Amino acid sequence: xxxxxxxxxxxxxxxxxxxxxxxxxxxxxxxxxxxxxxxxxxxxxxxxxxxxxxxxxxxxxxxx
Amino acid sequence: xxxxxxxxxxxxxxxxxxxxxxxxxxxxxxxxxxxxxxxxxxxxxxxxxxxxxxxxxxxxxxxxxxxxxxxxxxxxxxxxxxxxxxxxxxxxxxxxxxxxxxxxxxxxxxxxxxxxxxxxxxxxxxxxxxxxxxxxxxxxxxxxxxxxxxxxxxxxxxxxxxxxxxxxxxxxxxxxxxxxxxxxxxxxxxxxxxxxxxxxxxxxxxxxxxxxxxxxxxxxxxxxxxxxxxxxxxxxxxxxxxxxxxxxxxxxxxxxxxxxxxxxxxxxxxxxxxxxxxxxxxxxxxxxxxxxxxxxxxxxxxxxxxxxxxxxxxxxxxxxxxxxxxxxxxxxxxxxxxxxxxxxxxxxxxxxxxxxxxxxxxxxxxxxxxxxxxxxxxxxxxxxxxxxxxxxxxxxxxxxxxxxxxxxxxxxxxxxxxxxxxxxxxxxxxxxxxxxxxxxxxxxxxxxxxxxxxxxxxxxxxxxxxxxxxxxxxxxxxxxxxxxxxxxxxxxxxxxxxxxxxxxxxxxxxxxxxxxxxxxxxxxxxxxxxxxxxxxxxxxxxxxxxxxxxxxxxxxxxxxxxxxxxxxxxxxxxxxxxxxxxxxxxxxxxxxxxxxxxxxxxxxxxxxxxxxxxxxxxxxxxxxxxxxxxxxxxxxxxxxxxxxxxxxxxxxxxxxxxxxxxxxxxxxxxxxxxxxxxxxxxxx
Numbered sequence: 001x002x003x004x005x006x007x008x009x010x011x012x013x014x015x016x017x018x019x020x021x022x023x024x025x026x027x028x029x030x031x032x033x034x035x036x037x038x039x040x041x042x043x044x045x046x047x048x049x050x051x052x053x054x055x056x057x058x059x060x061x062x063x064x
Numbered sequence: 065x066x067x068x069x070x071x072x073x074x075x076x077x078x079x080x081x082x083x084x085x086x087x088x089x090x091x092x093x094x095x096x097x098x099x100x101x102x103x104x105x106x107x108x109x110x111x112x113x114x115x116x117x118x119x120x121x122x123x124x125x126x127x128x129x130x131x132x133x134x135x136x137x138x139x140x141x142x143x144x145x146x147x148x149x150x151x152x153x154x155x156x157x158x159x160x161x162x163x164x165x166x167x168x169x170x171x172x173x174x175x176x177x178x179x180x181x182x183x184x185x186x187x188x189x190x191x192x193x194x195x196x197x198x199x200x201x202x203x204x205x206x207x208x209x210x211x212x213x214x215x216x217x218x219x220x221x222x223x224x225x226x227x228x229x230x231x232x233x234x235x236x237x238x239x240x241x242x243x244x245x246x247x248x249x250x251x252x253x254x255x256x257x258x259x260x261x262x263x264x265x266x267x268x269x270x271x272x273x274x275x276x277x278x279x280x281x282x283x284x285x286x287x288x289x290x291x292x293x294x295x296x297x298x299x300x301x302x303x304x305x306x307x308x309x310x311x312x313x314x315x316x317x318x319x320x321x322x323x324x325x326x327x328x329x330x331x332x333x334x335x336x337x338x339x340x341x342x343x344x345x346x347x348x349x350x351x352x353x354x355x356x357x358x359x360x361x362x363x364x365x366x367x368x369x370x371x372x373x374x375x376x377x378x379x380x381x382x383x384x385x386x387x388x389x390x391x392x393x394x395x396x397x398x399x400x401x402x403x404x405x406x407x408x409x410x411x412x413x414x415x416x417x418x419x420x421x422x423x424x425x426x427x428x429x430x431x432x433x434x435x436x437x438x439x440x441x442x443x444x445x446x447x448x449x450x451x452x453x454x455x456x457x458x459x460x461x462x463x464x465x466x467x468x469x470x471x472x473x474x475x476x477x478x479x480x481x482x483x484x485x486x487x488x489x490x491x492x493x494x495x496x497x498x499x500x501x502x503x504x505x506x507x508x509x510x511x512x513x514x515x516x517x518x519x520x521x522x523x524x525x526x527x528x529x530x531x532x533x534x535x536x537x538x539x540x541x542x543x544x545x546x547x548x549x550x551x552x553x554x555x556x557x558x559x560x561x562x563x564x565x566x567x568x569x570x571x572x573x574x575x576x577x578x579x580x581x582x583x584x585x586x587x588x589x590x591x592x593x594x595x596x597x598x599x600x601x602x603x604x605x606x607x608x609x610x611x612x613x614x615x616x617x618x619x620x621x622x623x624x625x626x627x628x629x630x631x632x633x634x635x636x637x638x639x640x641x642x643x644x645x646x647x648x649x650x651x652x653x654x655x656x657x658x659x660x661x662x663x664x665x666x667x668x669x670x671x672x673x674x675x676x677x678x679x680x681x682x683x684x685x686x687x688x689x690x691x692x693x694x695x696x697x698x699x700x701x702x703x704x705x706x707x708x709x710x711x712x713x714x715x716x717x718x719x720x721x722x723x724x725x726x727x728x729x730x731x732x733x734x735x736x737x738x739x740x741x742x743x744x745x746x747x748x
Contacts, residue, residue, distance in 0.1 A: 004313075007550075010472060023459065040455070051312040061291065062293060062298075063357075
């Protein structure tokens with residue numbers, strides 16, 4: 001962790017919820033958020049595909 | 065040998081000579097085995113200046129006996145069916161008469177050989193070359209509380225009986241493949257099963273494990289001598305022993321997927337689940353592949369430096385502790401800078417003049433998990449949920465120009481593992497967590513995914529997911545605040561974000577396709593809690609059954625119903641009027657489970673009270689309602705011994721004030737109500 005922060009740094013989160021309530025985001029934001037999360041899901045799917053085992057590998061013996 | 069046992073000060077030569085005699089193996093062969101060099105190095109690192117070595121010449125090992133019956137008994141050569149067993153004790157002292165010390169030990173008198181000095185045992189098969197049937201040695205590291213973030217070894221309690229003396233050791237058993245009934249995959253499964261089960265007693269033999277890996281009427285080659293098992297066969301064997309297998313291939317693009325391997329190992333191993341790791345063994349100097357090999361992961365260690373830099377604790381995994389039948393138990397293998405596993409065996413000139421040493425690389429190839437069948441929700445979904453939630457909040461804070469706070473949220477780290485319900489409840493019970501009673505009394509599934517969020521190495525909050533749920537279920541179960549102040553701030557941020565998300569994203573025209581993520585369940589959780597049960601609890605107290613039901617409140621085995629009105633909407637029972645001139649009776653009231661205001665009369669000396677308003681069902685708070693003629697107002701109090709007595713004085717007053725504000729004043733707008741002034745002892 002950056003030396004800039006320690007556990008006491010979290011005290012700045014106090015009252016943040018009220019600021020959020022008073023300051024809702026612009027309506028277009030939600031569309032951007034959805035796009036952002038879908039991109040993440042797609043990127044992850046590629047990584048997970050990498051560790052799927054194919055049939056040939058499934059039948060290879062450990063024999064040493 | 066014609067004696068039942070013998071005792072020596074351990075040195076590698078007499079140990080090897082004994083083994084050579086029992087197994088009919090040339091001494092030179094034994095001394096040049098890598099496992100023997102490893103074991104000698106290992107024993108030197110265990111406590112005690114000297115090691116005492118007590119051998120039992122005839123020991124019946126049930127696993128070998130099964131193997132013997134399956135195979136060796138049918139050989140032409142008359143292999144013995146009895147094993148021998150060697151026990152080790154670590155002691156400190158000079159000029160010790162070991163024979164006398166052991167006799168004292170057997171006679172239960174003072175001896176240098178004590179239970180607490182016990183280091184474990186080795187069972188020796190009476191067959192040549194591959195004789196290490198069962199090695200159960202004390203690990204060189206003992207877990208202590210909080211060590212999961214540093215170093216952790218998965219250990220099982222083993223009980224040992226030596227000539228009637230009960231000895232104990234925490235370890236995981238190791239076995240060398242005999243190259244007949246077992247190859248590396250079978251021994252790896254054998255260790256896996258021991259590390260998974262509670263005791264050694266339920267452990268199957270090597271021959272049984274190998275057989276279980278083959279289908280009946282199979283078209284495979286012969287089972288014995290066994291030449292190894294494939295992932296498919298390992299999975300079949302795991303299913304035979306009631307485990308649900310999962311497997312992953314890391315050989316396609318190892319460098320890109322190494323972080324997933326570390327995550328899996330940390331998540332399951334730290335939850336006390338061993339893993340089978342398939343590796344490609346390469347000579348470090350020539351780079352030549354020696355073949356695929358299976359080992360069992362029973363521990364890990366984490367890089368100490370800059371641990372808080374990783375988003376997941378698991379990404380700092382540095383070394384693994386494995387049972388590797390080519391070496392021995394608890395072999396430490398470390399990730400090098402290329403994320404390959406370095407395997408080193410230090411040469412030991414005392415063991416062999418050939419100076420046996422080994423320097424190899426293991427390239428992770430396959431990871432196989434064997435889980436309790438009810439653990440259905442996969443690790444990856446839980447991890448994604450935590451990271452997505454973190455990213456969503458970070459992005460949201462940047463959007464509202466809270467960049468500094470967004471940076472803080474980004475620095476939270478995750479520690480993800482499976483926990484049993486009883487373990488979490490016990491942790492909560494022994495903690496100072498706020499709202500302990502509420503958490504402890506909740507009904508949770510037996511297995512939960514726990515994602516603890518840390519900041520600056522301090523746990524701030526923990527999220528629990530039902531590990532047994534279906535994939536499309538709600539899955540998220542509860543939020544546990546560990547650091548009360550900061551966790552409450554986080555809860556408030558989640559709630560505010562969830563509110564905005566619900567109001568504006570769900571109701572907008574955004575085409576939402578990301579709801580398959582469990583983060584959606586968390587958002588829903590914070591919304592639902594706020595608008596539903598929580599509101600009632602916050603306003604009128606929690607739900608509780610009446611403290612007692614009196615005989616006078618029953619008639620023909622049913623509770624008498626004296627509720628005259630049950631109000632929940634402004635227009636409910638408009639005809640009902642409160643009678644200011646009640647004779648020989650008074651009004652009693654209660655806020656029931658759904659938040660209804662129930663009012664009835666209690667006649668003087670009738671002993672029929674608040675439970676008659678609710679049919680004896682749970683309610684939140686109750687009291688009396690009495691008209692005070694002098695001030696022309698109704699006085700409301702919390703005087704229900706059955707429903708109000710568990711609250712603190714402050715809570716009672718707050719709940720009654722809420723009942724006046726949101727219930728009495730609303731339903732009877734022409735009347736005036738106030739909280740009755742009273743001394744606390746007045747409450748029945």
